[in-house]
Amino acid sequence: MTTLENVAKLAGVSTATVSRTLNTPEQVESTTRAKVTDAIAKTGYKRNEMARTLASQSSRTIGLLTDTFSSSYFSPILEITTKILHQHGYFTLVEAMGSTPSTTSSETQNRAWHSLTSRQVESVILLSGLINDDLLRRMFSEFPSSVIIGQTIKGAEDRCVSFDHYKGGQLAAEHLLKKGHRQIAMIKGSSYREDSVERAQGFKDELAANNIKLDADAIFEGDYTVDSGRAATKKILKKRDNFTAIFSHNDDMAAGAISELHIAGVDIPNKMSIIGFDNSAIAQAVHPQLTSISQPIKAMGHSAAILALNLSKSQRNKNEFEQPQLRFSPEIIERHSVKQLNTVAEQ
Amino acid sequence: MTTLENVAKLAGVSTATVSRTLNTPEQVESTTRAKVTDAIAKTGYKRNEMARTLASQSSRTIGLLTDTFSSSYFSPILEITTKILHQHGYFTLVEAMGSTPSTTSSETQNRAWHSLTSRQVESVILLSGLINDDLLRRMFSEFPSSVIIGQTIKGAEDRCVSFDHYKGGQLAAEHLLKKGHRQIAMIKGSSYREDSVERAQGFKDELAANNIKLDADAIFEGDYTVDSGRAATKKILKKRDNFTAIFSHNDDMAAGAISELHIAGVDIPNKMSIIGFDNSAIAQAVHPQLTSISQPIKAMGHSAAILALNLSKSQRNKNEFEQPQLRFSPEIIERHSVKQLNTVAEQ
């Protein structure tokens, strides 16, 4: 292992000079800089980031904490986040709180949190999902430079990147209404998840604004998996036969619905329309391709990364970046799963 | 920030003793251990892993290097890998060589590699995909404790976890044959990818062994995306009208094929059977659910993690673990996309 000292000796300068040509080259004369650069090349010297962190008291790394690596949000967020951070000389450190939602024990949570803090991350980006509120709040207070995606925490709004789920629900209702649908079923997610509650509320409110009531017996619950979408759809088909559309709270459950409808011989979209949420990869893979409410997940990750950078030690007080966008709005991506009903016949 | 010294002072012992109660508690007397534990709790002391790494000359971290975070293999591998490594007190550090396959520039590659080595990883797990061979070989020689998943490197077979793609192709052919199919099309991946070449060869050979020739005009190429599966299927439908089955080199392309066949009004599996590869999440989401050749990706990740642990600094010469399985075999997961043909009528 070649060290700074080896390089210094070879170049005939002090370690401080080598360190400077690496970190602030403009502070060293071009001739010595050349000598040092040569020596580095010759020895194949590689910085030791651990030593650097210890000495400089800043790790230039930001943690990314998620519930589970298999969340559909995880990869895109990690991707964009890593990219932005790298551009500013920062590293990313990922950690999950449980491999499956049910595995999320407080032990794993603590381990993950410890792994992040003990490695001196300067900020952490929390990818909200099933992380329970208590833990979330604790982390937020323990770590004043942490940032969260997908949830708004009272009193720390400037560290939250959020999405307007309510408006997403409205958009879905509006679209279905515009297409002439009146008898609509909804497959929602967990009642314990705020995002799901908001989506449901927005949907209901928009229907109500058009004098349509979403009855309790038109609401079904799933757990975001394809299979739960199938199960819910079975119930939908059993319950009533006059639904013309289904609003699913995510695309996976919508895919399950499509699958079940195929099995039951119900033509999509002619006999049943479906609208999903998230515009995830699966929306384009099913048949018919799924109309979905899109969450600008990359843009949100981008904001979170900038935010984290702003809050991180080395950047603090530099205010290098403008304040990023914190609140994001849904967009509808129309594909082929929603049919325009003959409104004359329907009304 | 509380440090070891703070804790030591509070507990009235030396820093060495605190360090010992943390790392080798059996070496310290229970009464002093109690004092130290108390002090740690009172101060809320958290280890500084960076300092620890520097002092102990071992980082207890293993890198995971992938082409892209959005690979379908990435999440499961990361998940299992993190789990195993954590169980042995190790950290995981992930890095990608490019956000999209096309972004894989040598600059990003070097950055990723540097990020890993400069942070003192003791071993790195390479997730083979589009990583080009040159780079791969360089990494393998530069880093004798690196491990690779998905490829066998000559002369370093004991550091490679691989999958029998050839047998996978055979299995697909065998299944289709058994179900009575004779006119079969294949959607393959890139000819530059060894795994694809092997799958194709195994498939061909098995057909040939049953006196069926896979004509060149029955082979179509895709790039593993859903859309490329659609495009290939369009060509298939145009080319000949007597195919009864399609073998797709991955599930995404198979999903594309299903989608296109639906559009063309071709009934699956009655008029066309499909078999995919990888048994990824999408296989269960499409309709009909896709029969697929499964790659035991979790088991492979498990092996790679154990291998990496064996090769890592702190474990070396301990041979704590038995040599893990290095070669994995395919398994067919039957679902509903392949029909049993009336063989009498067919022959």
Next chain:
DNA sequence: AATCTTAATGTAAGCGCTTACATTAAGATC
């Protein structure tokens, strides 16, 4: 009782860097 073991603890020297401060050299200014 003298000596030997052994277990528990302390002492202090780094690990490979960064950085405040000191030093030196060389123009600029008068």
Next chain:
DNA sequence: GATCTTAATGTAAGCGCTTACATTAAGATT
């Protein structure tokens, strides 16, 4: 030419740990 700036470099003190070695105390052994 003496003094002042300023830029380039060096010196050395840590950053928060680990760990080889030294020390001490207390049984065990004779």
